[in-house]
Amino acid sequence: MDGQTKVAVIYYSATGITYQMARAASEAAEKAGAEVRLRKVRELAPDEAIRSNAGWQAHRLETQDVMEAEPDDLSWADVVIMGSPTRYGMVAAQLKQFIDTTGPLWARGALANKVYSGFTSTATAHGGQEATLLSLYTVFYHWGGIVVTPGYTDPSQFASGNPYGASHTSNNGEVPPDQLALGATALTAQRAVEIGTALKRGLTAG
Numbered sequence: 001m002d003g004q005t006k007v008a009v010i011y012y013s014a015t016g017i018t019y020q021m022a023r024a025a026s027e028a029a030e031k032a033g034a035e036v037r038l039r040k041v042r043e044l045a046p047d048e049a050i051r052s053n054a055g056w057q058a059h060r061l062e063t064q065d066v067m068e069a070e071p072d073d074l075s076w077a078d079v080v081i082m083g084s085p086t087r088y089g090m091v092a093a094q095l096k097q098f099i100d101t102t103g104p105l106w107a108r109g110a111l112a113n114k115v116y117s118g119f120t121s122t123a124t125a126h127g128g129q130e131a132t133l134l135s136l137y138t139v140f141y142h143w144g145g146i147v148v149t150p151g152y153t154d155p156s157q158f159a160s161g162n163p164y165g166a167s168h169t170s171n172n173g174e175v176p177p178d179q180l181a182l183g184a185t186a187l188t189a190q191r192a193v194e195i196g197t198a199l200k201r202g203l204t205a206g
């Protein structure tokens, strides 16, 4: 087989909650034996909007050295894990804008036959976590991807409670992801690597 399983963790985060989940996904994927690229998508909001929110401004500085995602990160990867805060029950425009640059890759089938998964955070418990994850997965179905979720494959999932993907309720950035949310994110990444590695082996053998 051609080396390690390659994982791209691609996320958007304004105030840092989803970033913490992205780091948990990266660390878990590395622990599962993968080569990982952690990438943020480009910020699109105007500077004055960012400066008007101390948490947003601080997080932007905190992650200034994180590399920005490029379409090549998707073609490179065997496994793609995307994360976004929930915005009115959908992914953030910044992540969607990145997704909308993938037409040429999609057209030549370069996004198909990979494993995909996702994670999200919301302000409130019923603020649309599943809706966001399902809207993200709709993109993956268009790409011909294989969506891997945490399901209820570990007893901890009965406590974290979201079989669709890892999620966290942040009370508008006030509550950082706890061990339960970070554990669900790690489980999501670990399963994506496990299935991604098996798929890669099978495709290589076939």
Ligand SMILES: Cc1cc2nc3c(=O)[nH]c(=O)nc-3n(C[C@H](O)[C@H](O)[C@H](O)COP(=O)(O)O)c2cc1C
Binding pocket: 012, 013, 014, 015, 016, 017, 018, 019, 084, 085, 086, 087, 088, 089, 090, 121, 122, 123, 124, 125, 126, 127, 128, 169, 170, 171, 172, 173
């Ligand atoms: C424009 C906007 C729309 C949002 N929409 C929702 C929503 O539909 N449901 C919800 O619970 N939280 C919503 N939120 C809150 C964020 O999803 C939440 O604070 C998230 O944890 C922030 O993640 P981040 O720190 O990674 O940016 C919204 C926030 C903004 C700024």
